[in-house]
Amino acid sequence: MTPTTDPHLRADARRNRDRLLAAAHEAFQRHGVSASLDDVAKTAHVGIGTLYRHFPTRDDLIAALVTADLERVAALADELATHDDAEVLGRWLGELVDHTASYRGLAEAVLAAGGDPTTRFGGACERLHTAGARLVRREQQRGTVRTDVDPHDVLDLANAIAWATDNTTDALRRRRLLRINIDGLRATSGADPLADPASP
Amino acid sequence: MTPTTDPHLRADARRNRDRLLAAAHEAFQRHGVSASLDDVAKTAHVGIGTLYRHFPTRDDLIAALVTADLERVAALADELATHDDAEVLGRWLGELVDHTASYRGLAEAVLAAGGDPTTRFGGACERLHTAGARLVRREQQRGTVRTDVDPHDVLDLANAIAWATDNTTDALRRRRLLRINIDGLRATSGADPLADPASP
DNA sequence: ACCTGAACACCGTTCAAGT
DNA sequence: ACCTGAACACCGTTCAAGT
Numbered sequence: 124m125t126p127t128t129d130p131h132l133r134a135d136a137r138r139n140r141d142r143l144l145a146a147a148h149e150a151f152q153r154h155g156v157s158a159s160l161d162d163v164a165k166t167a168h169v170g171i172g173t174l175y176r177h178f179p180t181r182d183d184l185i186a187a188l189v190t191a192d193l194e195r196v197a198a199l200a201d202e203l204a205t206h207d208d209a210e211v212l213g214r215w216l217g218e219l220v221d222h223t224a225s226y227r228g229l230a231e232a233v234l235a236a237g238g239d240p241t242t243r244f245g246g247a248c249e250r251l252h253t254a255g256a257r258l259v260r261r262e263q264q265r266g267t268v269r270t271d272v273d274p275h276d277v278l279d280l281a282n283a284i285a286w287a288t289d290n291t292t293d294a295l296r297r298r299r300l301l302r303i304n305i306d307g308l309r310a311t312s313g314a315d316p317l318a319d320p321a322s323p
Numbered sequence: 324m325t326p327t328t329d330p331h332l333r334a335d336a337r338r339n340r341d342r343l344l345a346a347a348h349e350a351f352q353r354h355g356v357s358a359s360l361d362d363v364a365k366t367a368h369v370g371i372g373t374l375y376r377h378f379p380t381r382d383d384l385i386a387a388l389v390t391a392d393l394e395r396v397a398a399l400a401d402e403l404a405t406h407d408d409a410e411v412l413g414r415w416l417g418e419l420v421d422h423t424a425s426y427r428g429l430a431e432a433v434l435a436a437g438g439d440p441t442t443r444f445g446g447a448c449e450r451l452h453t454a455g456a457r458l459v460r461r462e463q464q465r466g467t468v469r470t471d472v473d474p475h476d477v478l479d480l481a482n483a484i485a486w487a488t489d490n491t492t493d494a495l496r497r498r499r500l501l502r503i504n505i506d507g508l509r510a511t512s513g514a515d516p517l518a519d520p521a522s523p
Numbered sequence: 524a525c526c527t528g529a530a531c532a533c534c535g536t537t538c539a540a541g542t
Numbered sequence: 543a544c545c546t547g548a549a550c551a552c553c554g555t556t557c558a559a560g561t
Contacts, residue, residue: 160553171527171528171554272499276499280484302507303504304504307505307506360534370547373545376545
């Protein structure tokens with residue numbers, strides 16, 4: 124997908140890398156991120172060893188395909204933080220969830236990576252996570268998001284919604300699930316409804 | 324776990340079945356529902372063929388372990404539907420999520436089973452789903468839950484939260500995520516906030 | 524420096540032989 | 543009627559040999 128402009132790479136190695144990425148993108152789109160790596164190598168007309176040379180782990184392959192998109196979504200968070208309308212966070216979460224649901228199993232990979240910065244994929248996830256948390260905190264200061272939620276929780280919920288909807292084509296359903304969560308994030312009475320049986 | 328009082332089963336077969344269930348419960352608790360079946364058979368001191376004879380698919384094994392619990396949660400939904408306090412749904416969803424997070428990977432198995440009634444596990448999931456949807460609809464009639472949500476969405480969200488938290492011991496985090504969703508389900512102005520930038 | 528694919532390891536599933 | 547485990551199939555990963 125992303126044009127790989129890595130310098131200092133032998134011509135054939137570069138061509139193989141690009142072929143692998145194209146083949147992986149197609150395989151992931153069809154069968155999800157746990158698609159057979161053997162098939163990926165075969166489709167790319169490349170030995171399986173070449174695949175492992177370029178991408179030692181499956182996560183490295185995933186990272187190579189989605190990092191650019193993750194950075195884009197992270198940059199969007201920073202940009203939206205300068206806007207003042209009430210639905211900034213909702214719109215950003217929509218973008219995030221749409222992206223995470225692009226490959227089946229991607230949300231699971233994100234959860235597994237945790238944000239472990241020692242891996243390429245985990246590092247990319249963490250950059251996104253940081254930018255998202257910053258946006259959430261700004262909304263909390265503006266008063267559009269209740270202050271008793273942890274910014275991490277918001278991102279985890281978005282990821283969970285991506286997981287629940289990543290093998291459906293029903294984009295409306297994804298929106299509905301997200302809408303419930305966004306409304307739940309609205310600034311409300313800080314009182315615990317469990318402790319206060321009387322509705323306002 | 325559950326005492327299996329299946330009649331008309333040869334004594335040794337019965338004993339093997341019970342051993343397999345005990346071994347599977349421990350393995351699932353330790354490694355999640357995708358634990359090695361070979362290990363389960365070995366722990367049960369039983370040939371691998373015996374495992375497959377009793378439980379032709381992994382889902383059958385999972386079903387045998389959780390069906391009783393699923394029925395219990397389903398029954399609780401019916402019972403809570405006779406109560407009148409505002410937090411019935413919240414409490415029930417708490418029970419549901421706690422149970423679904425009992426084994427790692429169980430939420431994923433529930434999503435995969437979909438509610439396909441041709442399988443034992445899918446059938447059990449569907450019974451639970453039906454009972455839960457009924458409770459949600461009653462709350463919608465009572466006015467504690469907004470009417471523009473699909474009852475299925477509520478159950479899918481609970482499942483997604485179980486997934487996001489099924490490898491953590493932090494029960495508080497699970498509660499926080501659920502709290503956001505429950506508040507999002509509260510009956511509010513039916514107007515789409517996207518179309519109405521002015522807050523109430 | 525990079526590529527290749529045979530070889531190895533692991534795990535799930537089946538089925539012929541045994542009680 | 544039920545149990546057993548060798549045999550098979552599949553897939554991910556490594557590494558010695560080749561260019």
